[in-house]
Amino acid sequence: MALTREQKAVAVEALQEKLRATPTIYLTDYAGLTVEQANTLRNRFREAGVEFRVIKNTLLRLAMEKVGGYEELFDHLHGPTAVAFSEEPAAPARVIKRYLEETSLERPALKGAFVDGAVFHEDALEALAALKSKDELIGDILGLLLAPITNVVGGLQAQGGNLVGALKTIAERGEA
Structure with missing residues (x-):
């Protein structure tokens, strides 16, 4: 029609x-x-x-x-x-x-x-x-933005662990 x-x-x-x-x-x-x-x-x-x-x-x-x-x-x-x-x-x-x-x-x-x-x-x-969808692109961007922060936190935790280990070793030597 x-x-x-x-x-x-x-x-x-x-x-x-x-x-x-x-x-x-x-x-x-x-x-x-x-x-x-x-x-x-x-x-x-x-x-x-x-x-x-x-x-x-x-x-x-x-x-x-x-x-x-x-x-x-x-x-x-x-x-x-x-x-x-x-x-x-x-x-x-x-x-x-x-x-x-x-x-x-x-x-x-x-x-x-x-x-x-x-x-x-x-x-x-x-x-x-x-x-890529908009959500996928936003996820990629967030991942890129968060990567440096994750690296800094990881580095700080690793350094803190090293410091604690060194202090523990010194303390053990002092007792011996």
């Missing part, structure tokens, strides 16, 4: 809000998936905290034009397109990669991705899947 002009305007407005609120979007080609495969894929995305839905290319393009910054993705808006919206940059790529490995299918195929202002093309799935 065709959308009315009002319905299209509402859909474009909702997409604009979604694009502004979500730092990561992936455009995928899902053509050729059965209903069962598509539902399995959609469930995996949901489990990973990713919203995955089919959107008309013209509506998505209109929303992208109004928001701005998505011009490099316009060439990828052809054929059947499903969009994955995510807060986590690597989550959609990891779901797609794992799904492709487990099913030996060629779909869904990455058409392009927009991650915090950077545009990735169809050949970037491996690189996107290898990105």
Whole structure:
């Protein structure tokens, strides 16, 4: 059923809000998936905290034009397109990669991705899947920040242990 002009305007407005609120979007080609495969894929995305839905290319393009910054993705808006919206940059790529490995299918195929202002093309799935999550990056930074403190504490404890050992040895010699 065709959308009315009002319905299209509402859909474009909702997409604009979604694009502004979500730092990561992936455009995928899902053509050729059965209903069962598509539902399995959609469930995996949901489990990973990713919203995955089919959107008309013209509506998505209109929303992208109004928001701005998505011009490099316009060439990828052809054929059947499903969009994955995510807060986590690597989550959609990891779901797609794992799904492709487990099913030996060629779909869904990455058409392009927009991650915090950077545009990735169809050949970037491996690189996107290898990105660390924000929590992993924060953990790495904390580890780097805490390493010097741990070294200082360890050094102080070792020196204190050496001092106690030396005093104990001197005390034992004094008694003998």
